[in-house]
Amino acid sequence: MSYDEIKRIFEQVNTIKKKPNWQRVKRICLDEISMRKSQGNFVTVVSDLGEGNLIEMIDSHRGEEIIEVLMEQPIEVREQVEEVSVDMWGGFPKVIKKVFPNALVIRPLAK
Template sequence: MPKRDRLDEFSRRKGQGNLATIVTDLDKSSLLEVIDSHKSDDIITALKQQPQSMREQVEEVSVDMWGGFPKVIREVFPNAKVVIYRFHVQKIVNKALNKIRLKLDLKGLKNRYLLMSNSRNLKAQEQQELAGLLHLSPSLAIAHELKAELISIYESDITPLGGIRKI
């Protein structure tokens, strides 16, 4: 087992709910295993077929926000930290930011684009437009700033504990 794994589910048939679980090596971006189930107990049983000494070497397991993954990690990888995929966290943050935008009646794809984009990827003119939007509402400005701080945590080489402290 590698030191950094990723657990994820996928549907064998789109829209059918026929889920399986994949295990990948994050460092090598290679597939390690496909488990023909997405039930915690089945995943645990399959992963425990690996020797305990190998499973103890895993330091980090990256997962989405499905509630069953923490149980799997505790049972199978006793020394691993759980890391939630950035994509899933950022999706929730963007959804909340978008909700504020809509409550303020700031409709339009341009406004959405400006708020959802990473500020440093915006051109100078777009950054000015964003500043104008944020000036309209303190709540929107705070929410956008918190989003930017969260992105900076994910883009840094900070430890999970350091990230929690920063939040």
């Protein structure tokens, strides 16, 4: 997701209803964004690539905390995820391996 797309989500977050569950979600995107430009304070955004919907906003960018939140989904649901698109942050592959055992990690091409 682009910075502008994620920013739009944050601007509308009070009106966006998160999915009550992840059933039928096969492709997701994990990305982080700073709540305040150049201030740190990152959150992790999880979105459904198939439908373009926000699934989850995790108030952390620490791998262990992301894993803890994502593990709240039943294993049957997590096993359905086939593909996770991530940016270049090195912690995401570890998260995906732990949480989504059947998922392929998709990274953008380097420019």
